[in-house]
Amino acid sequence: MPPRAISRRVARVGVYQWLSLVAAIWLQSISGTNFNFPAYSSHLKQAMSICQVDLNNLAFASDAGKLLGWLSGVAALHLPIWLVLLIGASLGLISYGLQYLFLANHIPTAELSYPLLFFLTMLAGNSICWMNTVCYAVIIGSFPSGSRQVAVGLTTAYQGLSANIYTNIVNVVAPAPTFAVSPHTPHPTAGRRANTYLLLSSVLPAIVSAVTAPFVSEKDDIASHGVRELFGVLYVITIATGLYAVISSMGAIATKISPVYNAIGIGLFLIAPLMIPLIKRIRGSWLGRWWTNRQHESTRITDVAMSGSEAEDSHHLGGGESVLVIIKGGGHGDRQGNIGTVREDVGVKLMLRRLDFWLYFFMYLCGATLGLVYLNNLGQITESRGTSRTSTLVSLSSAFSFFGRLLPSLLDYFSREKYMISRPACVVALMVPMTGSFFLLLNSSILCHYISTAVISACTGAITSIAVSITTELFGTKNFSVNHNILVANIPIGSFIFGYFAAVLYRREGNGDGECIGMECYRNSFIIWGCLCFLGTNLALLLYARSRSFYSQGSTRR
Numbered sequence: 001m002p003p004r005a006i007s008r009r010v011a012r013v014g015v016y017q018w019l020s021l022v023a024a025i026w027l028q029s030i031s032g033t034n035f036n037f038p039a040y041s042s043h044l045k046q047a048m049s050i051c052q053v054d055l056n057n058l059a060f061a062s063d064a065g066k067l068l069g070w071l072s073g074v075a076a077l078h079l080p081i082w083l084v085l086l087i088g089a090s091l092g093l094i095s096y097g098l099q100y101l102f103l104a105n106h107i108p109t110a111e112l113s114y115p116l117l118f119f120l121t122m123l124a125g126n127s128i129c130w131m132n133t134v135c136y137a138v139i140i141g142s143f144p145s146g147s148r149q150v151a152v153g154l155t156t157a158y159q160g161l162s163a164n165i166y167t168n169i170v171n172v173v174a175p176a177p178t179f180a181v182s183p184h185t186p187h188p189t190a191g192r193r194a195n196t197y198l199l200l201s202s203v204l205p206a207i208v209s210a211v212t213a214p215f216v217s218e219k220d221d222i223a224s225h226g227v228r229e230l231f232g233v234l235y236v237i238t239i240a241t242g243l244y245a246v247i248s249s250m251g252a253i254a255t256k257i258s259p260v261y262n263a264i265g266i267g268l269f270l271i272a273p274l275m276i277p278l279i280k281r282i283r284g285s286w287l288g289r290w291w292t293n294r295q296h297e298s299t300r301i302t303d304v305a306m307s308g309s310e311a312e313d314s315h316h317l318g319g320g321e322s323v324l325v326i327i328k329g330g331g332h333g334d335r336q337g338n339i340g341t342v343r344e345d346v347g348v349k350l351m352l353r354r355l356d357f358w359l360y361f362f363m364y365l366c367g368a369t370l371g372l373v374y375l376n377n378l379g380q381i382t383e384s385r386g387t388s389r390t391s392t393l394v395s396l397s398s399a400f401s402f403f404g405r406l407l408p409s410l411l412d413y414f415s416r417e418k419y420m421i422s423r424p425a426c427v428v429a430l431m432v433p434m435t436g437s438f439f440l441l442l443n444s445s446i447l448c449h450y451i452s453t454a455v456i457s458a459c460t461g462a463i464t465s466i467a468v469s470i471t472t473e474l475f476g477t478k479n480f481s482v483n484h485n486i487l488v489a490n491i492p493i494g495s496f497i498f499g500y501f502a503a504v505l506y507r508r509e510g511n512g513d514g515e516c517i518g519m520e521c522y523r524n525s526f527i528i529w530g531c532l533c534f535l536g537t538n539l540a541l542l543l544y545a546r547s548r549s550f551y552s553q554g555s556t557r558r
Contacts, residue, residue: 014416016215018277019228023212024135026287027085031131032162033201034062034277035401038379038392039167043194047103052380052506054114056499059376061118063329063492065125066223070485072133074140088130089209096202104195121438131205132159140214147227153409153465154231154238160401162462164245165374166204167395168266170196173257193391193473223276230276231413231535238406241269245399249392263369296449303535338349349485356474361490363424364467366536367431369494370529372440372461377497377502377522378453384521385507396450397457404461408469408471423470424544427463431537434459444519474547498529 012223037059045055075084099120102112139151172194182237248262351357374381375397411421437452437459502525510516 013248016283017142019215019282020138020217020241021151021234022273022277023153023157023215024138024151025268026208027131027135027205027216028155028159028163029165029270029314031491032133032159032398033096033126033166033205034128035160035375035398036166036201036392037062037088037376038271038382039163039170039391040194040197041379042383042390043191044103047191048112048114048116052503053500054511055380056377056503057496058118059123059373059499060492060496062125062376063372063495064127065122066126067489067492069133075130075135076137080217081134082216084137085128085134085213085216086133088127089206091123091127093202093206095120096198097125099124101194101201102199103191103198127205131209134216141217143227147231147476150231150409151415153406153412154234155237156465157242157402157406157461160403160457160520161241161245163398164249164402165266165270165393165398166197166200167391167398168248168259168263169200169204170391172263175259185480205305207421214254219314220366230279234273234276235410235413237269237272237275241266241272242399242402242406245402246396249396249399261375275495276290277456289415289423291459345478346474346483347483348486350477353488356546357542359488359539360470360474362462362540363427363536363543364487365490366370366492366539367427367434367465368460368467368500369491370533370536371434371456372465372491373495373498373502374456375460376499378489381504381522382449384516385444385446386517387446392471393450397453400454400457401461404458405459405465406461407462409466411497412469422544422548423466423473424540424547426466427470427540428537428544430462431457431533431540434479435533438526438533441526442519444525473550485541498532501525501528 015393041055041059044050044058047054048054072088075087078085085118099105099108099112099117102117135155136152139155145150170193244265248257248265307463308543346354378393382393408426411426433455437455440452441446467487468484471487475483502522505524506516506521509518509520
């Protein structure tokens with residue numbers, strides 16, 4: 001291939017690589033529609049005249065939709081990736097759209113039976129899986145193995161920001177009341193706000209999917225020059241976005257900022273990642289000249305877009321700093337060229353017979369899943385404590401979930417070339433403050449409620465992100481999709497069991513019409529959840545002790 005043509009090709013590949021990442025960021029930013037459930041659950045309960053147990057079952061339905069998430073993986077193997085994206089967006093458009101039409105009385109509410117509402121909620125939960133599948137496929141196909149975990153962590157973090165983005169838009173359309181409102185007499189805008197959440201959950205993912213569809217594709221060409229530096233710029237943008245989300249979510253500050261300006265601010269931060277492909281485009285001509293010179297100086301440089309036979313015999317080494325492709329010459333590592341990062345590849349049957357898996361399973365059940373149960377019930381918990389600040393808390397939890405999901409990726413970025421971090425040890429460090437937060441909720445102070453929600457959100461997000469690495473490191477990459485889906489099956493299980501008993505305790509403390517106001521409504525639930533989280537902490541500690549030698553060996557090899 002002529003040197004000048006190579007220069008143009010490298011520049012073009014690099015730009016589209018980062019455009020794909022920006023597209024994945026935007027998709028993840030609006031795909032977390034299930035986090036909006038606490039914001040409209042109280043209105044849904046009132047409009048449908050259902051009890052707390054039935055409302056909990058709807059939260060379970062959203063998680064149960066993920067049990068069919070494997071369908072999106074099968075579709076991605078046989079259909080164009082952009083079509084998989086549009087299918088997922090269509091499922092969300094239909095499921096949330098019908099719920100909006102019913103609750104907004106565009107279709108008589110009498111025709112919305114509870115089984116139909118359950119099905120629509122389950123379909124909405126499944127739609128998220130399709131969008132996540134597209135994002136993971138695009139990143140894996142666009143970045144070298146050394147940078148994929150960092151890219152996945154970055155984009156996943158933005159999903160934690162979804163509720164904050166939706167709340168900012170809702171505050172523009174239907175501003176929240178600026179004074180305290182009794183739960184017995186909801187503010188006139190409560191119904192309008194709930195309907196707006198549903199309408200946005202239906203329409204916004206469809207619009208963003210249509211805009212990003214041309215940029216989501218699994219590419220054969222991967223440019224790795226300057227990846228680390230550009231990720232550094234993206235981290236600065238991402239952290240600034242999270243800080244803005246946290247600050248604008250604080251009640252005292254949020255009331256002083258116009259909702260319009262707040263929405264514009266978060267919008268500008270979401271557009272900011274476009275700077276990365278722009279920088280790549282500007283540097284493209286410099287890289288092209290560098291590449292041309294190197295072609296004349298060295299015969300060890302291979303075109304970044306190799307033929308299939310050559311690609312099977314070589315792999316990238318290191319942190320993705322250059323476009324050098326070294327011919328394979330032995331050594332120890334996994335099939336992606338990551339040295340010492342996988343203990344062994346384990347099949348499903350063997351994994352289920354391992355004690356490590358069951359420690360991991362119940363650790364996750366008593367950690368991240370328990371945190372998700374708390375967040376699913378955040379609307380009712382907030383209402384029972386005599387306040388109407390549900391939207392503020394949802395926005396706050398979203399912002400801290402964002403930072404929690406970002407933290408593991410940030411650690412990988414700075415440490416992956418130096419030493420291997422013990423993931424179970426990280427989980428232990430996260431579950432200790434999470435346990436304390438559940439017991440802190442026994443205090444009736446609003447400040448304690450805010451602190452506990454922030455800590456639980458951040459720790460839940462971090463554990464969710466870390467779990468991807470634990471699965472690959474302990475059980476291998478060969479059967480990752482199946483192994484990890486078996487692990488996350490505990491989310492709907494835990495959502496149903498923990499949520500159901502919390503709903504039963506809520507109803508027992510309530511009055512005859514199923515409503516409950518006061519600290520007693522969830523007091524016993526908080527005690528039980530705190531004890532379960534403490535149990536999960538000890539399980540994580542035991543898993544750390546059993547896997548410590550593996551992580552120590554990995555650090556030594558690095």
